[in-house]
Amino acid sequence: MTGPVVGIVGGGQLARMLAEAATPLGIHVRVLAAPSDEGASEVVPDVVVADPDDADALRAFARSVDVVTFDHENVDHDLLRELEGDGVVLRPSVATLEHSDKAHQRRRFSAAGIPVPxxxxxxxxxxxxxxxxxxxxxxxxxxxxxxxxxxxxxxxxxxxxxxxxxxxxxxxxxxxxxxxxxxxxxxxLLRLRSELAVLVARRPSGEVVTWPVLETIQVDGMCNEVLLPAPIGEALRARAHAIGVQVAEEVEACGVVAVELFVVGAEADGAEQILVNEIAPRVHNSGHLTIEANATSQFEQHLRAILDWPLGPTDGASAAAMANVVGNGSDEPRSRQAEALAAVPGAHLHLYGKSPRAERKVGHVTVLAADVAAARRGAALVADVLAGGGTPIEEAATSTEGRS
Amino acid sequence: MTGPVVGIVGGGQLARMLAEAATPLGIHVRVLAAPSDEGASEVVPDVVVADPDDADALRAFARSVDVVTFDHENVDHDLLRELEGDGVVLRPSVATLEHSDKAHQRRRFSAAGIPVPxxxxxxxxxxxxxxxxxxxxxxxxxxxxxxxxxxxxxxxxxxxxxxxxxxxxxxxxxxxxxxxxxxxxxxxLLRLRSELAVLVARRPSGEVVTWPVLETIQVDGMCNEVLLPAPIGEALRARAHAIGVQVAEEVEACGVVAVELFVVGAEADGAEQILVNEIAPRVHNSGHLTIEANATSQFEQHLRAILDWPLGPTDGASAAAMANVVGNGSDEPRSRQAEALAAVPGAHLHLYGKSPRAERKVGHVTVLAADVAAARRGAALVADVLAGGGTPIEEAATSTEGRS
Structure with missing residues (x-):
């Protein structure tokens, strides 16, 4: 263990994909996984199994690593504050994590002049x-x-x-x-023209980078597909980037922050408005396609940012789409890879090692193509095959509001 | 462990990078690592530590997995033949592995009309x-x-x-x-115009794919840099592909086979000849840049091939270069990542978790760029930083013969 040691609280797919990005960089990952967590444990050798609410376990874990980061935000903030007070390096900090409280987030952003509903x-x-x-x-x-x-x-x-x-x-x-x-x-309940996501990475010394703006497609409040590039004009794109950077500065992000945006307003070009729906102070489902579609993935960038290493370029493929693989309670995606790859040979499969309980994200698929429509069709088809054919993909280009 | 279980004999960097490719595909990897092996053990949870010459250990290992593949060829072939006779699935087979014997390889290729020195x-x-x-x-x-x-x-x-x-x-x-x-x-000792590598993947059901032809730069007989695309004309490129496919068929490859080629003959276009230097019936140093530069990496393709899954597309970036990070006995690349990333922010680092003994490959760097010269400069610079500045990169575009 000669490289830096990054501790990840939570052992789901975000921890798993952070570990995938850590290996080539020579970063050692240690995961604090709850007994019920699936995802990271099968592929990370250094796992501490304990409930993240177990104060003693979290204290010991945090003190055994160089920097602590998070797979999820469901951790007691008072305990994290105590650790910060003791000199443990939390990235993101508790002050940033507090923005996962929707009431706190709305008040802070509103006061800072960031547009919100x-x-x-x-x-x-x-x-x-x-x-x-x-x-x-x-x-x-x-x-x-x-x-x-x-x-x-x-x-x-x-x-x-x-x-x-x-x-x-x-x-x-x-x-x-x-x-x-x-x-x-x-x-x-706003009438949405579309939903966007802008990913931002910020390191302690202040460097901030964004990725190309993404369109997200929600079904029943869950992010189901992500498309690159978002089909918006240059003015809206610039506005989305500016809001993303403003949010990252406002929450003093360290690492990746995903900013989910609503596009509302008249159909005429230039009349649209962007509002911040919500943020996640970590890597996020909307950024999974960055693994293949961008020069630096959100996972590698998060690690670089929390270690205060130089951030990487984020230029992207001309078109890409991601579709989630959602469990249906019975069909096992881990026995369908050959069928999925036959459907779209260039598809990139990401299976999370989770049992396919109904409505549970158990994987995702990314397809790069010459245009977004082709990429979207490919990703949806492969995700459907992996899920067992039981996940019809809706063609709706707009959606009602929901949480992703 | 719902997905297939792939057993890898040997625990070096090739096993490590195969495991990196296996994780998103939902493939479980089990590694048989010698006590002295470094590379895979730090990042693979399921490692059996035993010498590969320990017959009982190899037998038990082989019978515990769905398919056996190899990080290196230094395994007793008689023992492997016994396992094959017992129904263990070896991919590649012993008959293919026997081509790592240079005398056997020369005789077979010569008899088959494949051009050799x-x-x-x-x-x-x-x-x-x-x-x-x-x-x-x-x-x-x-x-x-x-x-x-x-x-x-x-x-x-x-x-x-x-x-x-x-x-x-x-x-x-x-x-x-x-x-x-x-x-x-x-x-x-031939006067070489250049050295090339063509990677080929073949699956049991017969599908064969090749990657764009690469140029390899040897220093002291060790592959030091790899460039994409190779600076050759279309006729030579087609010839290299044809020879690669012929070799894969001749050795009945299963998985990736790396075919190293000499270019000899007059300077005039069309007067060059290609000779097979040697082959490796596995993933190979010359193919490391496929991780970022091609639609499907050699590591993912090898896994797909040995599981008899559909092979992926191999179209590549417009230009890329790989440089090995070679140990100098003291400087530890795992403490130099920030410095390396600052030198070329878009460089892709791959550190193998190995102690930096002198002359030992401990990592590699891949850089994509608009042209090969820029990519080569970037990769060489970053590899040099990681190695501690003690690895001058030679600018020689041609080389004397040697083993890579």
Missing amino acids: DFLVLPGGSDVDADAAAAFAARHRDSGATSGDVVVKASRGGYDGRGVWILGEEQLRQFVDSWSGAPLVIEP | DFLVLPGGSDVDADAAAAFAARHRDSGATSGDVVVKASRGGYDGRGVWILGEEQLRQFVDSWSGAPLVIEP
């Missing part, structure tokens, strides 16, 4: 004010600019469409009255 | 005929087409220039008289 934060527990929620919904219904429904999000703990509800005014009052969990963020 | 095989042990060797050398000296010296190669056990000697006529007689090892192959 109109929102209302309701305290959690038993103090939820149903009247305020109803008034917010009514105001947006009357504005005519939205569908009339609202989106209600738990500020913490959601992912892949979980913790997000789309409700009419009547349902909203009932929901809020019966809620006793985390604070809620309420927003109008 | 003129050669003489002398039996090993105490039966070596110094007069025959001297007569061979004299005949080539008198032809005027060569330098007058001869190349003497041990038929087995050499690598990276070891087991190869360049000798004048007087030295030859002395050498042969004192030799008591493996059979020897004697060839004229």
